[in-house]
Amino acid sequence: PTDQQQTRHRRLIPLHVRARQSPSLxxxxxxxxxxxxxxxxxxxxxxxxxxxxxxxxxxxTVPSARRTQGQxxxxxxxxxxxxxxxxxxxxVPEERKKASSRSLPPEIxxxxxxxxxxxxxxxxxxxxxxxxxCVVGLxxxxxxxxxxxxxxxxxxxxxxxxxQVTVSSLNRHACATLEDVxxxxxxxxxxxxxxxCPDETYLELDERVQMYTGDHDKDGDLLDGKEWNVxxxxxxxxxxxxxxxxxxxxxxxxxxxxxxAGGKSDFTRLHVSDLRTASxxxxxxxxxxxxxxxxxxxxTIKDDSYMDDPDRISVVYSSEKTVAKLADFTEEQKDExxxxx
Numbered sequence: 001p002t003d004q005q006q007t008r009h010r011r012l013i014p015l016h017v018r019a020r021q022s023p024s025l026x027x028x029x030x031x032x033x034x035x036x037x038x039x040x041x042x043x044x045x046x047x048x049x050x051x052x053x054x055x056x057x058x059x060x061t062v063p064s065a066r067r068t069q070g071q072x073x074x075x076x077x078x079x080x081x082x083x084x085x086x087x088x089x090x091x092v093p094e095e096r097k098k099a100s101s102r103s104l105p106p107e108i109x110x111x112x113x114x115x116x117x118x119x120x121x122x123x124x125x126x127x128x129x130x131x132x133x134c135v136v137g138l139x140x141x142x143x144x145x146x147x148x149x150x151x152x153x154x155x156x157x158x159x160x161x162x163x164q165v166t167v168s169s170l171n172r173h174a175c176a177t178l179e180d181v182x183x184x185x186x187x188x189x190x191x192x193x194x195x196x197c198p199d200e201t202y203l204e205l206d207e208r209v210q211m212y213t214g215d216h217d218k219d220g221d222l223l224d225g226k227e228w229n230v231x232x233x234x235x236x237x238x239x240x241x242x243x244x245x246x247x248x249x250x251x252x253x254x255x256x257x258x259x260x261a262g263g264k265s266d267f268t269r270l271h272v273s274d275l276r277t278a279s280x281x282x283x284x285x286x287x288x289x290x291x292x293x294x295x296x297x298x299x300t301i302k303d304d305s306y307m308d309d310p311d312r313i314s315v316v317y318s319s320e321k322t323v324a325k326l327a328d329f330t331e332e333q334k335d336e337x338x339x340x341x
Contacts, residue, residue: 049141049258049316050148052272053230056254056314057131057154058124104199112197113153125153129202131229134158136212136244138185140172141258142234147174149232150193156204157193160222161185162211184209214243223247233257238283242290245313249295249306259283259317269320276307281317 104112117125133154135146138161150157165176165183175192176185190205197203212235213219223231231253235241241257248255257275260283271278275291278284288307295301306312 048270048272049232049234049256050145050152052314052316053133053145053149053232053256054128054152054154056256057128057133057152057229058120102198102200104197104202109197109199109202116153129153129155132156132158132226133230133232134160134223134226134228135232135234136160137232137234137236138189139163139169139234139236141261142232143174143176143185143189145232145234145258146189147193150196150203150205154203156206156226158206158208158226159186159189160208160210160212162209212240212244214240214247228253230254230256238286238290241283241287242294245287246291246294249291249312250298250300252312254312254314256314256316257287259287259315261318263322263324264318264320265323266320267318269318270316271319272310272314272316274308274310275313275315278315278317280319284315284317 113125113129116128120128131154133149133156135142135149135157138146138159142161146157146159161184163185165173165180165185165188167178167181170176170178170181173185174189176183176188180188186207186209190207193203193205208222210219210222212222231244231248233241233244233255235244245255245257247253259278259281275284275288292304295304
């Protein structure tokens with residue numbers, strides 16, 4: 001098989017199969033599975049989503065020649081970045097202190113991303129630090145995904161969610177605390193990520209406290225204004241997910257979408273695949289049907305090859321059956337129609 005086929009095949013292999021070759025990994029997975037419970041799989045799904053997006057940016061948006069160029073110099077650049085001298089700001093005026101507090105010297109930023117460069121290489125990291133990513137949905141999955149993307153060095157990150165932090169969401173959100181209850185999820189996450197990288201030269205956070213509907217008249221420029229390297233779908237209702245993926249298919253935008261994780265606990269059953277392969281996930285099945293209906297009369301879409309192409313639509317899903325009863329639908333969801341969730 002070609003290198004591309006081997007890479008795709010590896011993406012389809014679940015974690016529990018890969019772990020057979022690593023006793024230490026098996027032990028770690030068992031401990032996390034025992035202690036994490038159902039909420040852990042949503043968090044791990046966010047990690048997988050963020051990791052998949054970062055790898056996509058590093059390895060699929062930069063030519064292979066750039067990925068390998070300068071690999072021998074990565075250790076030298078890391079050693080150089082370790083020699084950091086932070087100046088004393090004791091006698092600096094307050095205005096300059098505020099400005100300097102949001103400014104990172106190049107040496108510090110280099111050190112901050114030094115381990116990323118060791119893994120992806122100079123070319124891969126350059127691709128990540130020049131990328132534009134939009135994350136739609138900042139709950140238990142999306143917040144962790146956006147968190148990891150910010151730490152990975154993404155240049156521009158648009159955060160989209162209309163909802164507020166609730167007490168019941170504190171068990172799975174990436175950074176929200178009791179003090180944040182009632183605050184917009186977007187605002188809470190942006191405030192946290194600014195502590196990771198306050199310098200907009202390196203990380204520009206675009207805060208959008210707004211619901212994505214798929215209706216351009218309502219959404220306005222919510223998904224416009226940037227040439228996206230990837231859009232992350234972490235939405236939790238089928239019609240809206242379908243409209244977002246249909247938008248990406250029409251525009252030729254790479255999208256990584258997360259399926260259902262509620263009521264599941266075995267995150268060794270997580271997979272990354274194309275949309276058609278995600279056959280054991282009820283949400284994926286509904287999503288495929290909804291997307292086909294949306295694109296049925298679209299003359300620009302000639303066939304359903306997007307279902308089989310993970311470079312257009314990648315899906316993070318679990319092949320595990322639900323092991324715990326899910327929370328009941330809210331009255332609002334019941335009024336809207338439970339078949340949408």
